Amino acid sequence: MLTEMPIRKIIHIDMDAFYASVEQLDHPELRGKPLAVGGSEKRGVVAAASYEARKFGVRSAMSGAMARKLCPELIFVRTNFDRYREVSKQIRKIFYEYTDLVEPLSLDEAYLDVTENKKGNPSATMIAEEIRKRIKEVTGLNASAGISINKFVAKIASDINKPNGQKTLGPEEVEPFLETLDVKKFYGVGKVTKEKMYRLGIFTGRDLKGKSLEFLEEHFGKSGSFYYNVVRGIHKSKVKPTRTQKSLAAEHTFSENISSEIFMLERLEEIAVEVENRLKSKRLAGKTVTLKIKYRDFTIQTRSKTLANFINSKEGIMEVVKELLFQERMKESVRLLGISISHLNNGTPKKMEVATESIDVQLKLEF
Structure with a gap:
C-alpha cells in the first residue's frame, strides 16, 4: 500500500528534557x-523534569506537591522562557x-522534510x-531524532532511543x-x-489493524479513519513550514488562593x-478574549467574548476581561487565572509544497 504514495524522508527532532x-x-x-x-513543592505544576528527576517518576504537568513526594531531593527552578526561546532560535537556524521545510511544534521539537x-x-x-x-556543538545540548516516511511514524521513532539517540x-x-x-504509544x-x-480488545497495532474501517468509525467517529490509515503506515499530512498560530495565552498560578475580585483584577492586569x-x-492582534479560571478544587471554567475588531493592547484586553470576570459570581477561591487571545489576524498563507515522485521499489530507497 505504501508504494501507492509518494515516499518522503521526514525527521522529527526532539530536544532531551529541554527546559x-x-x-x-x-x-x-x-x-x-x-x-x-x-511549579514548587506548594503550588503549580512541573513544566519539565530532568532525567535525574524522571527516574523517580517526576513528569511534566505533575503537581509540584506530588513531584516533591516522589523525589524529596527535587530542586525546583523558575522558568526562563526568554532563555529557552534564545536557544530554540539557535537550533532552528x-x-x-x-531544508526550508521545517515545521516547529514547540520550542524544543520540529519536523523536517529532507526528501530534497x-x-x-x-x-x-x-x-x-x-x-x-x-x-551539541552550538548549544551544548542533546537531541533525539526519529526518521521515517511520514510525520506520524517519525514522531514515534524519536522516542525509541531517547535520550541522545535516534x-x-x-x-x-x-x-x-x-x-x-x-x-x-501511538x-x-x-x-x-x-x-x-x-475495552474493545485493541492492545497492539496488530489488533488495531485487524479492525475494519467501519468498526473504527463506529466507535471512534472521524478519528476512526485516521487510526485505520496510520497503522498501515499512511499519514498524508505534509511538513508545513508556515504553521499559523491560532491563539496566544499567558496564565499565573498563585502562591495562595485568592477570592477577592479586586485582587484578581490586579493579577489580571499583570497577565x-x-x-x-x-x-x-x-x-x-485578535478578536476573541478568553478568561481562564482554575478554582481551589482544580475545576476549570472559561469565559469568552468575540469582538468586531482586532485588539492587542492591555487596555483593550482588560476591558473585555473585566466584563468576563464579573459575568457571574465565583464558585470559590481561585488558584490560577489566565488570558488567551484567539481569532488572530494572521490568515493562513499559501503553504510550500515539496514535489516528490512515487517510488515503487521501496527496499532500494536510501534512508
Missing part, C-alpha cells in the same frame, strides 16, 4: 541532580541549513546525525514495527482513547501586560 537541560547547562551546580522547572535537501545528501539518517551533532524506520519496516507497538492516542481501545507584549512582539 531542564538548559537550566543545567547554565547552572553547572544543577548538573546530575533531580531538577524540576516550574541549524535546521534551515539543511540543501546538502544533497540522500540519507535522512546521516542528516539527522549531522543535525544532532551540530546542535531511530530510523525505513519504508519496509514501518508496518511490522507498528503492528508490535502498544496502541498507547501519537494521538490519549488516556481516554487508550482505555476505550483496551494582560504579558499577553500584550507577546502579541506586539509577533505583530499580532
Whole structure:
C-alpha cells in the first residue's frame, strides 16, 4: 500500500528534557541532580523534569506537591522562557541549513522534510546525525531524532532511543514495527482513547489493524479513519513550514488562593501586560478574549467574548476581561487565572509544497 504514495524522508527532532537541560547547562551546580522547572513543592505544576528527576517518576504537568513526594531531593527552578526561546532560535537556524521545510511544534521539537535537501545528501539518517551533532556543538545540548516516511511514524521513532539517540524506520519496516507497538504509544492516542481501545480488545497495532474501517468509525467517529490509515503506515499530512498560530495565552498560578475580585483584577492586569507584549512582539492582534479560571478544587471554567475588531493592547484586553470576570459570581477561591487571545489576524498563507515522485521499489530507497 505504501508504494501507492509518494515516499518522503521526514525527521522529527526532539530536544532531551529541554527546559531542564538548559537550566543545567547554565547552572553547572544543577548538573546530575533531580531538577524540576516550574511549579514548587506548594503550588503549580512541573513544566519539565530532568532525567535525574524522571527516574523517580517526576513528569511534566505533575503537581509540584506530588513531584516533591516522589523525589524529596527535587530542586525546583523558575522558568526562563526568554532563555529557552534564545536557544530554540539557535537550533532552528541549524535546521534551515539543511531544508526550508521545517515545521516547529514547540520550542524544543520540529519536523523536517529532507526528501530534497540543501546538502544533497540522500540519507535522512546521516542528516539527522549531522543535525544532532551540530546542535551539541552550538548549544551544548542533546537531541533525539526519529526518521521515517511520514510525520506520524517519525514522531514515534524519536522516542525509541531517547535520550541522545535516534531511530530510523525505513519504508519496509514501518508496518511490522507498528503492528508490535502498544496502541498507547501511538501519537494521538490519549488516556481516554487508550482505555476505550483496551475495552474493545485493541492492545497492539496488530489488533488495531485487524479492525475494519467501519468498526473504527463506529466507535471512534472521524478519528476512526485516521487510526485505520496510520497503522498501515499512511499519514498524508505534509511538513508545513508556515504553521499559523491560532491563539496566544499567558496564565499565573498563585502562591495562595485568592477570592477577592479586586485582587484578581490586579493579577489580571499583570497577565494582560504579558499577553500584550507577546502579541506586539509577533505583530499580532485578535478578536476573541478568553478568561481562564482554575478554582481551589482544580475545576476549570472559561469565559469568552468575540469582538468586531482586532485588539492587542492591555487596555483593550482588560476591558473585555473585566466584563468576563464579573459575568457571574465565583464558585470559590481561585488558584490560577489566565488570558488567551484567539481569532488572530494572521490568515493562513499559501503553504510550500515539496514535489516528490512515487517510488515503487521501496527496499532500494536510501534512508
